[in-house]
Amino acid sequence: xxxxxxxxxxxxxxxxxxxxxxxxxxxxxxxxxxxxxxxxxxxxxxxxxxxxxxxxxxxxxxxxxxxxxxxxxxxxxxxxxxxxxxxxxxxxxxxxxxxxxxxxxxxxxxxxxxxxxxxxxxxxx
Amino acid sequence: xxxxxxxxxxxxxxxxxxxxxxxxxxxxxxxxxxxxxxxxxxxxxxxxxxxxxxxxxxxxxxxxxxxxxxxxxxxxxxxxxxxxxxxxxxxxxxxxxxxxxxxxxxxxxxxxxxxxxxxxxxxxx
Numbered sequence: 001x002x003x004x005x006x007x008x009x010x011x012x013x014x015x016x017x018x019x020x021x022x023x024x025x026x027x028x029x030x031x032x033x034x035x036x037x038x039x040x041x042x043x044x045x046x047x048x049x050x051x052x053x054x055x056x057x058x059x060x061x062x063x064x065x066x067x068x069x070x071x072x073x074x075x076x077x078x079x080x081x082x083x084x085x086x087x088x089x090x091x092x093x094x095x096x097x098x099x100x101x102x103x104x105x106x107x108x109x110x111x112x113x114x115x116x117x118x119x120x121x122x123x124x125x
Numbered sequence: 126x127x128x129x130x131x132x133x134x135x136x137x138x139x140x141x142x143x144x145x146x147x148x149x150x151x152x153x154x155x156x157x158x159x160x161x162x163x164x165x166x167x168x169x170x171x172x173x174x175x176x177x178x179x180x181x182x183x184x185x186x187x188x189x190x191x192x193x194x195x196x197x198x199x200x201x202x203x204x205x206x207x208x209x210x211x212x213x214x215x216x217x218x219x220x221x222x223x224x225x226x227x228x229x230x231x232x233x234x235x236x237x238x239x240x241x242x243x244x245x246x247x248x249x250x
Contacts, residue, residue, distance in 0.1 A: 034250065035247075037235065037237050038236070039239075039249050040248075040249065041247060041248050041249065041250040042247055047246070051243065054243070055243035056243075057242075066200070068198045068199060068200045069193065069195050070130060070194050070195050073193045074193060075200035075202075075217075077200075077217055092190075092193075107213065107234040109233060109234040109235075110162065110235065110237075112162050114163035117180070118180035118181075121167065121176045122165040122167050122176065123168070124163075124166065125159065125164050
């Protein structure tokens with residue numbers, strides 16, 4: 001049995017290589033992708049592959065910072081570099097009983113100014 | 126030996142209860158907190174407790190959505206509710222060999238409009 005950590009490592013390796021066959025083989029037929037920030041949702045393997053292929057038509061690459069897997073859940077932190085620079089991408093994965101990815105919840109935090117209310121409590125790095 | 130999952134569950138329970146003694150007991154002496162979006166950093170247990178006590182002087186509560194732990198790493202997704210509403214908070218934790226929290230990397234994604242370039246590939250939820 002492949003661990004959730006290994007499934008997510010294979011997911012990012014396949015995405016980075018644009019190996020959409022390998023990518024699709026990791027997904028449940030009825031996989032659901034959700035981007036809570038824009039409340040975007042994609043349902044089904046074919047639609048989700050199309051979202052990845054057609055939704056990001058520019059040169060990009062990513063580096064994995066962390067993958068944590070436990071049972072049928074995992075989380076990843078990648079750094080995604082595209083035309084607008086590098087941005088962290090954070091995903092939570094729920095796997096089905098057969099080890100396929102059933103739910104992906106995807107977050108893209110953006111830079112902001114440090115709140116003045118806590119400036120005396122932090123340093124900058 | 127307490128698992129990374131259990132350490133992070135205890136971390137959020139202590140924060141939610143404002144039990145700063147229990148919270149501090151989970152932290153390494155030289156714990157480092159980083160918020161990459163504003164490049165904020167706090168070093169050391171006492172400074173990090175003070176950051177939590179003094180940095181958020183309003184009524185707030187949180188609910189844990191996911192905790193995933195593996196070895197000396199963990200990730201969490203909480204929903205934080207304060208005066209401005211509810212927002213997801215995503216943390217990656219690195220534990221020291223003794224199980225204390227040594228590094229916290231904390232992300233706060235914000236809502237955005239769905240990109241027009243991929244609107245035909247998604248539905249809204």
